Amino acid sequence: MKIEHIKYFSLFLLFLFFNQKIRGKEKNTVLLKYNDLSNNTAKLDYLYKLSIDPIYKSNTENQKKLRTEIIKIKPANEEEQAVINLIKGHTIYFEDSVPKIKQYFLNAYHVLKKVPSGKYYALSLDALGTLYFELGNKDSTQYYRELALKQTLQTKAGLAEAYFNLGDQNYYFSNLPDAIINLKKSVEAGIRTKDYEHTALAFKFLSLIYRDQKTFDYMVLCDSSLSFAYKTNDNVQITEALYYKMQCLILLNKQKDAFNILNLIEDYNKKESSNLLLTINFNKAAAFYYSETGDVKKTIFYLQKNHVLTGSISRKSGKTGRGYNNLGNACIDDKQYELAVKYLDTAIWLGQKYNDQTLLWFAYDNMVRAYRQLNDYKNEAIYFRKLWDINDTILKIENQGKIAEFETRLNLERKNTSIKNLNVEKSLNQATISNYKKTQIIYYIIAIMMLFILFTTILFFRQKNKTQKILAQQSNEITRLQTQMNPHFIFNALTSLQSFVLKDDKHKAVSSITQLAKLMRMTLMNSEKEFITVDQELEYLNMYIAFENQRNNENINFITNIAEEIETDNPCIPPMLIQPLIENAIKHAFTNNIITRQIKLSMALMQFHEQKFLKIIVEDNGVGFETKDNTSHQSKAMAICKQRIDNLSPKNKSDYPENFVIKNLNTEMETGTQITLTIPYL
Amino acid sequence: MIRAVLIDDESSCREALSLLLKEFCPQVELLGMAGSLPEGINLIREKKPELVFLDVELKNHLGFKLFESFPNANFHVVFCTAHEKYALQAIKTSCLEYLLKPIDPVELMNAVDKFKRTVNRELNQKKVDVLLENAGNASQVLNKIAVPTSDGYFFINTSDILYFEGDGKYTNMFTNKGDKIVSSKNLGEFEELLSHQNFFRCHKSWLINLNYIKKYMRGDGQVIMSNDKLVDVSIRKKEEFLKLFDRA
Incomplete structure (x- = not known):
């Protein structure tokens, strides 16, 4: 049987070869344009288009030409080499072994993967998907087609095609729900991107699916497919759609309308007789029409004609196998049983190769019929057994889904019953427990309350801790800032020393250095204490003003007026509280037109709500507070001073006199500023 | 000779800088000194200096206010500062020259040298714009x-x-x-x-x-x-x- 098969096949190929040789000549001219192209990219684009052109590449000579051209191109980089491999794979698509094609495609894929933005990456994915599709490898097809889809989703071009391919594959592997989803997406994308070819195809497949399911008015979809096919202006697409419509019409028993459409298809074919695909479509349609109307002779005529043609332009795939099966079927009807056996043999061979279970089932069935007519009981028995086996596998595939569904349902039911049982048990238990529970509830409430109290106290203490920490930080910051000398003062003082040295005024330089040293030492010592005595404060301020007078060559008069009742050795003044106010006055109060400059410091005690307070008054005869600009430093010094006094005050403000008052002394006669501080007297 | 004036509210600081200039930068001709901002503005109008040494914190004013009177200043400024933290920040962002008090003679010479090398009015104006934008902002946000x-x-x-x-x-x-x-x-x-x-x-x-x-x-x-x-x-x-x- 096998030898017979090979014999037949080689004869067939021989026929194809001659057939193509004639047609190949017309197409050779296209290579002429190619020589005008200058750069590699354009050349590759052109060659790629040729390599996937079904008619062009079906001619072996054309393929040889393509290969010689491809070899001539010197790839500039890895990517171009990959594209070349891709094209090479396509050129040997019909001739060489699958592993070799796969190797080319995989090589192209692995290199192009690195630059997924390039258009050839998606094309390489598509090539792999198609190859696996024809090999009947469902998982790999799915994988590569989905990748291709993802890629096209990113690049936006060819989206409809990618969705269609996915849907086509889903349909082929009987995954109808996904097929419908993907085909609908393809329709959407096709209309949006004006890819009418794939819109038409997707409509056709949708219609096919609904026709099989008998759930939808598939004629509507069929007409949509046709209208989009017209939009493509591509006669091949139009005849395809017409052919499908004809099929539908025959199914609806509208033979007359169907015949009209067949004539339409024939017209298209006549108009463009050189177009092989149109001829194929016409033959297909004619064969279908005549087989349905019972004209066996004509059916066989068209089927045979078509087989020669289709075999030449597409790889022998499961689809071609179906064609052989149809041919065999027709031959049986025509009582040419031996010819039928030959055709069916090829169909079975292809069906086995591409793992097309449905095809095998039909082919075995036809085979049984043919041998029965030939009275060859042995072979009939063999094929009957095979038919039986395949029946099992098909049923198995169909039933697997159902079994899985039943199993999940069963599991669900089991779970439900067990839950019900548990509920019953629970309610029984509850009844016995409920009495016991009532007493328990009281304990629960107590426990919860205890927990609540514990929780809130923890929260409370935590919050308290936090605020305390923040407060401590703030007061630390303030003391750190304020118990230092104003750095501005120190740097300016050092500048004065510099000028004394530059002037060679040794006397002033030496005395200024010792004065500044004394001031700094006192500042350091005082800053360690929380409070200093009035005596210490006065000594410090006197030294400070003397230093300022010397370094600025000025004569500011510093007058002190301390009430007698104040114990001058009582530590009651925070260090560095008064100095910034005096520094401010020196710096900002006196302008050139004030000749007798004077700063007066008075201290007195006062009683307020049975508590003793120390009142400190700093007064100058400068320009007055309001006329000065509030520069940042000045207001900052004041703000810090006020903050420190506030920190000394008791929490309850009503028990407390106003602690920080700035007053303008400007009258017609005199000018000046008065600042009054009030702190607790300890 | 570089024509210069200096504006500082502390007499001792004026004295120190003028002596330093005389000692270390003889190529600078000090045309006059001012103790406050209004005096300084008058002095600049009168003497038209190329270089102004300007104290950042003048009595009652920030030295930056000088630029309000000279929106298209055709002089360069070297700031002198003791410890004005935020003002200094603004100066640093503008890449204008500044000296810290007490003034280091080496830094002073560098600043004068740099002035001699690059006199670019347009760039200077841009720097001043940055300075004013940042210094005028009370929230201390650098724009x-x-x-x-x-x-x-x-x-x-x-x-x-x-x-x-x-x-x-x-x-x-x-x-x-x-x-x-x-x-x-x-x-x-x-x-x-x-x-x-x-x-x-x-x-x-x-x-x-x-x-x-x-x-x-x-x-x-x-x-x-x-x-x-x-x-x-x-x-x-x-x-x-x-x-x-x-x-x-």
């Missing part, structure tokens, strides 16, 4: 900074900066417009300038604008910036970094 590059200065709003990447002595600055600017300042100097301006030094070689963080990846200790750049957060800075967002 604009001048970034020294190999061939001049790049003026940019701080809100347009995505992040800085340290590269030895140099720093690469990336902006939200996709530009990359190489600066001759090191990353530490930028950190000092911008650490209070919503910028955070999350790594030895990264200073990022917190406004442009898109995502923080807890596991890897990395942040994704708005331009999808992955930036490391060093282990030591992680806690501090996360605290910045706990408050919000």
Whole structure:
């Protein structure tokens, strides 16, 4: 049987070869344009288009030409080499072994993967998907087609095609729900991107699916497919759609309308007789029409004609196998049983190769019929057994889904019953427990309350801790800032020393250095204490003003007026509280037109709500507070001073006199500023 | 001779600077000295100096106010300052010259030398604009900074900066417009300038604008910036970094 098969096949190929040789000549001219192209990219684009052109590449000579051209191109980089491999794979698509094609495609894929933005990456994915599709490898097809889809989703071009391919594959592997989803997406994308070819195809497949399911008015979809096919202006697409419509019409028993459409298809074919695909479509349609109307002779005529043609332009795939099966079927009807056996043999061979279970089932069935007519009981028995086996596998595939569904349902039911049982048990238990529970509830409430109290106290203490920490930080910051000398003062003082040295005024330089040293030492010592005595404060301020007078060559008069009742050795003044106010006055109060400059410091005690307070008054005869600009430093010094006094005050403000008052002394006669501080007297 | 005046409210400081100039920069001709801002403005109008030494904190005024009287100043300014933290910050961002008191003679000579080498009015005006924009802002937010590059200065709003990447002595600055600017300042100097301006030094070689963080990846200790750049957060800075967002 096998030898017979090979014999037949080689004869067939021989026929194809001659057939193509004639047609190949017309197409050779296209290579002429190619020589005008200058750069590699354009050349590759052109060659790629040729390599996937079904008619062009079906001619072996054309393929040889393509290969010689491809070899001539010197790839500039890895990517171009990959594209070349891709094209090479396509050129040997019909001739060489699958592993070799796969190797080319995989090589192209692995290199192009690195630059997924390039258009050839998606094309390489598509090539792999198609190859696996024809090999009947469902998982790999799915994988590569989905990748291709993802890629096209990113690049936006060819989206409809990618969705269609996915849907086509889903349909082929009987995954109808996904097929419908993907085909609908393809329709959407096709209309949006004006890819009418794939819109038409997707409509056709949708219609096919609904026709099989008998759930939808598939004629509507069929007409949509046709209208989009017209939009493509591509006669091949139009005849395809017409052919499908004809099929539908025959199914609806509208033979007359169907015949009209067949004539339409024939017209298209006549108009463009050189177009092989149109001829194929016409033959297909004619064969279908005549087989349905019972004209066996004509059916066989068209089927045979078509087989020669289709075999030449597409790889022998499961689809071609179906064609052989149809041919065999027709031959049986025509009582040419031996010819039928030959055709069916090829169909079975292809069906086995591409793992097309449905095809095998039909082919075995036809085979049984043919041998029965030939009275060859042995072979009939063999094929009957095979038919039986395949029946099992098909049923198995169909039933697997159902079994899985039943199993999940069963599991669900089991779970439900067990839950019900548990509920019953629970309610029984509850009844016995409920009495016991009532007493328990009281304990629960107590426990919860205890927990609540514990929780809130923890929260409370935590919050308290936090605020305390923040407060401590703030007061630390303030003391750190304020118990230092104003750095501005120190740097300016050092500048004065510099000028004394530059002037060679040794006397002033030496005395200024010792004065500044004394001031700094006192500042350091005082800053360690929380409070200093009035005596210490006065000594410090006197030294400070003397230093300022010397370094600025000025004569500011510093007058002190301390009430007698104040114990001058009582530590009651925070260090560095008064100095910034005096520094401010020196710096900002006196302008050139004030000749007798004077700063007066008075201290007195006062009683307020049975508590003793120390009142400190700093007064100058400068320009007055309001006329000065509030520069940042000045207001900052004041703000810090006020903050420190506030920190000394008791929490309850009503028990407390106003602690920080700035007053303008400007009258017609005199000018000046008065600042009054009030702190607790300890 | 370089024609110069100086404005300082402390007599001893005026004296010190004039003596230093006489001693170390004989090429500077001191045309006059002023003790307050109004006096200084009159002095400049009268003498038309090329160079002004200006105390940052004059009596009752900030020295920057001088520029209000001279919107198109045709003189260069060298600021003198004792310890005005925020004013100094503004000066640093503008890349104008400044001297710290007490004045170091070497720095003084450098400043005068630099003035002699580069007299570019237009650039100076741009720097002054940056200074005024930042100094006039009471909230101490820096709007604009001048970034020294190999061939001049790049003026940019701080809100347009995505992040800085340290590269030895140099720093690469990336902006939200996709530009990359190489600066001759090191990353530490930028950190000092911008650490209070919503910028955070999350790594030895990264200073990022917190406004442009898109995502923080807890596991890897990395942040994704708005331009999808992955930036490391060093282990030591992680806690501090996360605290910045706990408050919000």
